[in-house]
Amino acid sequence: MLPGTDPYIRASRLLRFCAKCGRDERSVPIIRHLCIDCYLELKGRDLFPRSITLTYCPSCGSYRVSGEWISSEDMGNDERVVMAYIIESGLKIPEEIVSADLEDLRVIRTDYGEAIDASVRISIGSSQYRITRRVGLHRERTLCPACHKIRGKGYEAIIQIRGLPFINERLLRTIEENLYKLPEALRNSIAEIEHLREGIDLKLVSRHAAQSIASIIRKEFGGRIIETEEGGTGRSMRTGKKPRLVISIRIPSIEEGSYIRINGQPYIVERVDEERITLINREGKKVTMTKSDIVKSWE
Ligand SMILES: [Zn+2]
Numbered sequence: 001m002l003p004g005t006d007p008y009i010r011a012s013r014l015l016r017f018c019a020k021c022g023r024d025e026r027s028v029p030i031i032r033h034l035c036i037d038c039y040l041e042l043k044g045r046d047l048f049p050r051s052i053t054l055t056y057c058p059s060c061g062s063y064r065v066s067g068e069w070i071s072s073e074d075m076g077n078d079e080r081v082v083m084a085y086i087i088e089s090g091l092k093i094p095e096e097i098v099s100a101d102l103e104d105l106r107v108i109r110t111d112y113g114e115a116i117d118a119s120v121r122i123s124i125g126s127s128q129y130r131i132t133r134r135v136g137l138h139r140e141r142t143l144c145p146a147c148h149k150i151r152g153k154g155y156e157a158i159i160q161i162r163g164l165p166f167i168n169e170r171l172l173r174t175i176e177e178n179l180y181k182l183p184e185a186l187r188n189s190i191a192e193i194e195h196l197r198e199g200i201d202l203k204l205v206s207r208h209a210a211q212s213i214a215s216i217i218r219k220e221f222g223g224r225i226i227e228t229e230e231g232g233t234g235r236s237m238r239t240g241k242k243p244r245l246v247i248s249i250r251i252p253s254i255e256e257g258s259y260i261r262i263n264g265q266p267y268i269v270e271r272v273d274e275e276r277i278t279l280i281n282r283e284g285k286k287v288t289m290t291k292s293d294i295v296k297s298w299e
């Protein structure tokens, strides 16, 4: 080869040329010494991950996506959404390519197991290209941390948060906000939060953490705590299972305008102050009681 005719040298000094087919950048976009066509032909395979691993929890169906567990619902209950996300984050796109979007994927069965035919649309200059490559698919079953705690170790305690006389939306939301604000060690001890119509159940991996959380909630919202042991006698004793601590917290939730019963008598709540509650009885008379008196009358 004559000096100066080497395509690499020509490309760096003058117009950039394709080292394979010789076309220059006036007619075709160039990526790293190759035109886009030759680039995709030679290197297209490298843009895609060889294979991906779809990790899911066989118990609750959530998926692990970049280190985090995300519920199937949050992924639109469509595993292809998860696959698309994993493939897209595994694409190796040279900087000359302006954008690369996964357009389509199909899960197929091959002799070697499952695979995905993934199509990516790339934009370079003013041109667009669509390339399809096969990506291996591995599925991995792993219990997510929440399910692992429940299944593997078994949870040691349940906190049942209820309202007195019943819980309302606003109180529920405030309690939930408070749960997120718990110290991390306590928050991590919550294996599961179950939302029920009558309140919230927390399943905890530690009895001690359960007692700490219960007392924090009571300090914040008032109410009373009753602790009982569940499964400490009878059959479960013989199976050797540790009894479970059940902590019931009843938070007084008396709203203005609501209808309550005290000692069998109906009242309308007229006004709620810090501690005093003004009620109107059946005869239309005003009665004032303290919150704790009302709560006591319900016990
Ligand atoms: Zn070329």
Ligand SMILES: [Zn+2]
Residues within 6 Å of the ligand: 057, 058, 059, 060, 061, 062, 143, 144, 145, 146, 147, 148
């Ligand atoms: Zn799970």
